[in-house]
């Protein structure tokens with residue numbers, strides 16, 4: 001029995017994942033496996049520290065100190081051999097927020113920003129909402145794996161005079177952990193053409209055996225000078241509701257532009273609960289995370305076997321990282337709308353629609369397995385019965 005087997009009732013807990021079904025027109029009894037948070041309690045030391053703060057009882061304006069920075073610094077040094085400096089750090093209430101700030105700080109309306117679809121939907125949303133031109137370097141899908149089309153990557157940059165590239169590494173939803181070679185190749189092209197890179201590394205801590213997360217900014221000094229690295233404890237320790245992320249920008253000119261835009265947004269200080277949770281998680285969360293990674297790998301292995309034995313029509317793209325599984329359901333022969341409806345009404349599963357990730361998402365669904373294995377098992381059985389009912 002693992003601590004992650006505990007089923008915690010999230011109903012009526014202000015949970016986006018669980019409590020918003022009705023107003024989104026979703027049936028009540030579906031299993032929510034969509035938005036990327038987990039159904040696990042945060043590490044105990046984090047809960048204890050938050051408890052202590054509640055008992056202290058004062059929640060005035062708050063800021064971080066050396067202890068906060070040292071906790072993050074040590075995490076990066078231990079896990080990724082990356083050495084970060086205090087002046088590089090800019091705190092924001094979220095990574096999507098930081099991407100929006102980066103777009104406004106580093107590009108003008110109408111200028112081109114490139115992403116790689118299928119990808120986490122807010123990437124395109126931030127580009128379009130900020131009235132920049134959306135350029136897509138489509139990921140190439142062959143034999144159930146995804147590769148970067150580097151020729152197209154450079155051509156798009158040249159043709160559209162791309163100013164900023166928003167990278168997702170590890171990649172949500174296709175589960176790739178880009179290799180040093182792939183990152184270096186993309187990085188060199190960006191350096192050659194003076195393209196800034198906003199590297200969203202929020203899933204960096206979820207990497208499975210045989211793969212390694214490379215911090216893009218660490219690969220070369222010229223690359224570091226053009227890159228903003230977006231990190232957060234929110235996915236790693238399930239703290240998304242506490243709204244804290246840490247953006248590292250080593251180039252002082254870019255950092256100043258980013259800070260100016262941040263100030264213009266009116267945002268100042270993070271929430272005190274977010275600050276202390278982040279600090280404690282990075283200080284004391286190593287063992288919890290290591291156990292979680294083993295648990296998630298076990299769930300993926302169980303589901304792999306189950307799908308091949310019971311639902312061979314649905315193929316899981318083998319995840320190298322993240323707790324989000326990208327399922328190729330194209331063999332079911334359903335249209336995008338039919339597939340979404342099938343998952344909700346027939347299988348009783350609330351997943352993320354493949355089409356929400358942009359080009360290349362048709363025929364796919366994303367399943368969040370950051371939950372007790374018993375829930376994944378129930379979901380798989382429901383899915384198997386639903387697929388059988390199609391024939």
Ligand SMILES: Cc1ncc(COP(=O)(O)O)c(C=O)c1O
Nearest residue numbers: 036094095096097120172200202
């Ligand atoms: C790639 C990626 N970036 C950013 C986020 C959201 O980050 P935040 O809640 O800090 O805005 C997610 C959440 O799913 C994500 O998958």
